[in-house]
Structures are given as structure tokens and as C-alpha cells.
Amino acid sequence: MGQALEGVRILDFTHVQSGPTCTQLLAWFGADVIKVEKPGVGDITRTQLRDIPNVDSLYFTMLNHNKRSITLDTKNKAGKAVLEELVRSCDVLVENFAPGVLDRMGFSWARIQELNPRMIVASIKGFGPGPYQDCKVYENVAQCAGGAASTTGFDDGPPLVTGAQIGDSGTGLHLALGIVTALYQRTHSGRGQRVDAAMQDGVLNLCRVKLRDQQRIERGPLKEYPQYPNGKFGDAVPRAGNASGGGQPGWILKCKGWENDPNAYIYFITQAPVWGAICKVIGKEEWITDPDYATPEARLPRLRSIFDTIEKWTETKDKFEAMDILNKFDIPCGPILSMREIANEPSLRVTGTVVEVDHPERGPYLSVGNPIKLSDSPTVVERSPLLGEHTQEVLRDVLGFDQSRIDEIAGSGALGAPVAMAAE
Ligand SMILES: CC(C)(COP(=O)(O)OP(=O)(O)OC[C@H]1O[C@@H](n2cnc3c(N)ncnc32)[C@H](O)[C@@H]1OP(=O)(O)O)[C@@H](O)C(=O)NCCC(=O)NCCS
Secondary structure, three states: OOOOOOOOEEEEEOOOOHHHHHHHHHHHOOOEEEEEEOOOOOOHHHOOOOOOOOOOOHHHHOOOOOEEEEEOOOOOHHHHHHHHHHHHHOOEEEEOOOOOHHHHOOOOHHHHHHHOOOOEEEEEEOOOOOOOOOOOOOHHHHHHHOOOHHHOOOOOOOOOOOOOOOOOHHHHHHHHHHHHHHHHHHHHHOOOOEEEEEHHHHHHHHOHHHHHHHHHHOOOOOOOOOOOOOOOOOOOOOOOOOOOOOOOOEEEEEOOOOOOOOOOEEEEEOOHHHHHHHHHHOOOHHHHOOOOOOOHHHHHHHHHHHHHHHHHHHOOOOHHHHHHHHHHOOOOEEEOOOHHHHHOOHHHHHHOOEEEEOOOOOOOEEEEOOOOOOOOOOOOOOOOOOOOOOHHHHHHHHOOOOHHHHHHHHHOOOOOOHHHHHOO
């Protein structure tokens, strides 16, 4: 069976997390992703947060599956010439350098179009055009500037960042969609184009409901927020604790064992159509007809005490027992799963969402596989490449260089130290 993006060649100039997430997805859909790395160094994440000495970190291996790696000094004349050839031979260039780096390297949009008018150039930057356009940005900066931090956390605490990498991996996802869209448009326009995704914009897109609430707050209190009815609302969307982002009130409730287990909790949603079932399960049948509790509007000012009462029930069950009981009545709820529980969850292994991958230097490790499943384009997760593992192969097979030309380029130092070459 073929793969969706078979025949698409990506010049992967990405590093750290945001860009590599994007190109990893494209590789999982079948694109040939050639990662260009600085000789001797490579993507900085190869050495960051290492758990085994001198072995590519999990940070790197988990973001660079199914890619080929070549080392190329793009500041060396011969290296630049190789890069020009790669631009001519690839369909998409993806990069997430700091603003201005690609231009300084000599690969402006105008130059790339000269070399290959069909090329799509996809970039992630921290900010779009505006006051911060020249800033370098990492995950948490984007979370703060995109509205996530000001709306996350509890009302009486500071802004909080989330563990979900919405700035990096989130923007990588946005960029991947932009790239396949541009590839599709190219099938009838014949031309490449630029695809830009700013991390601030990506985070804000994921915080869409908070901009919704910013406009609602100007017309009255946000009645589903925990601040209602006793707290004060200011002029900006407040932090909503664990309140549900949608129209269905929800909260995180303790389950049996919470005193010793930091994850013995369940997310409980009081969806209106199952209110009667909730009342029966927790032994408060009188709430079904009591006018103070019978309608969603009547419940809004009492949500705090309602959840306190429901919690008295959830505290008597462990989170999985509570799930089993509540799901029988279609009551939307979810256990708070630790990373340990997720790593060991058999159903995630079956679907390939959690995969075990073997690596020649580190041995087997767990990774998150492709979360997007295509019925005609299955993903097989392959280990990340060693630094420069495919340099010779790409110069030979993709660019068609003969050995004497490769030796000449290597002699210039453009491919890295001779030691690295000998190791291939
Ligand atoms: C992530 C970020 C802050 C890292 O900054 P950094 O480590 O200082 O790296 P930069 O992107 O500034 O630049 C890399 C330098 O290496 C050079 N370089 C990269 N690959 C090279 C290669 N193969 N050969 C030679 N030089 C290379 C670049 O030319 C650049 O040099 P210059 O500044 O002299 O022009 C920055 O890249 C950034 O803001 N990116 C956009 C936003 C983003 O994606 N952030 C999230 C990352 S998860």
C-alpha cells in the first residue's frame, strides 16, 4: 500500500520542537524528509536533556522519526552550492530559524523562487509581522503571548503555562496543514508559495473560546466560570480553574485514594441531558424536580456546591470504577491519567498512538506515534536518524553526485569532519 505523501520531498531545516513536529508528521504520511544539520553539532535537542551519555536524547528521537539526516555547513561555499541543489530537488523547505536567518544564509524567498519556482517555503516564527516580529521565541513565551497563560490557572494564583506544547507542537500541526494545502494548490497553480505560521497565532487559535468569552464578559458575568456569582470579574477573561471551556459545566473531582495519589481524580461534566441520571447515581433524586436544581440556568449559581456534593460520591470510588458507572448512563467524564498510566495503556499500543521504537545506540524507547490515522496510508514509525547518517546517500541518490564530486565537497569541510564521514 502506498502512502499519502509519497513522492513529496521535504528539505527539513527545522530544529528544536515546533518545526520537527511538523516535518515528522509529513514523514509519517510518506514524504521523504531530509533533515539538514550543522556538521558536528546537529539539532541542538540531540544533546539536550540527555538521559544516556553520548546518545541522542529522547527529546530528539521522539521528534525526528522517519527522517533522513545530512550534515551540511551552509556557511561554507561548497555547502551552499549543495543546498542550492537541494532547493532545486525538493518540493517544500520547512524552517523555524530565528527571524532573518534564512536571508542571512543567502536563501531569501526571491532567491528560492529563482532556484525553484514550485518550491513551497514554510516557516514558523514566534510572532507574525508587528512589534515582536524579530524576537526569538520558545514554547512558554508563545503560551503567554497567545492568551493561554492569562486564562489558565486559578483565580487567586499567577498565570500558568500548560504541559501541552501548544506553542511548539501546536504550531507544527498548523504548519503541516498549511503545507499540504499549498501542495494541493500547486497541483493546479503550478507555483509554490510561502506558508507562515506564528506561534502566537497558533496558540491564540487554540484559545479561540477565550476570545469568545472576552466579548461575552463585556455584556455581563460569565455565569459558567467559578467566579460567578460571588467573585468579581475584571475587564479581561479571568482564569477559570478547571471549569469546562464549553457550555457544559465541569470540574475535577477527587476520587478514592486522592490523599496518596496525585492523579486520583476524575473530570466530571454535568451535561444537561443526563442531569437526571447524575442525580440518581449520586443519590440526590430530589434535585431532579427541585426548581433550584432542575434547569441548567438554576444550577449555574450553585455549581460549586453541586460539584462538592458530587465529589462526596466520587470520593467513594476509584477513578476507573467511577468511569464504569458513569459511562453506563452516558455521563461525560474522564479519569486524570498519569503519564505512567498512559505509557502502559494497552489500547494506545494497539492503535499505534504509543509505540516502542528500537534505536541502535539507546535501545528500545517509547514514543508517541502518529495521532492521525489514515485508512489508506498507514504509519510505520521508524527510528530517528543518527547525525549525518544519510549524507552520502542523499548526495548520491537524490542529487546524483558521483563519488569524486562527493569527495571534493567533503574535502572542503562542508559535510563535517572526516571522522563523521568515516563513521557512515
Ligand atoms: C528556537 C530559537 C529561539 C533558537 O535560536 P538559536 O538557537 O539562537 O538558533 P537560530 O535559529 O537563531 O540560528 C541558528 C544559527 O545557526 C546557523 N545554522 C543553522 N544551520 C546551519 C548549518 N547547517 N550550517 C551552518 N550554519 C547553520 C544559522 O545560519 C544561524 O546563524 P546566524 O544567526 O549567524 O545567521 C529560534 O530559532 C527561533 O526563534 N525560531 C523560531 C520560533 C521557534 O520555532 N521557536 C520554537 C522552537 S521549539
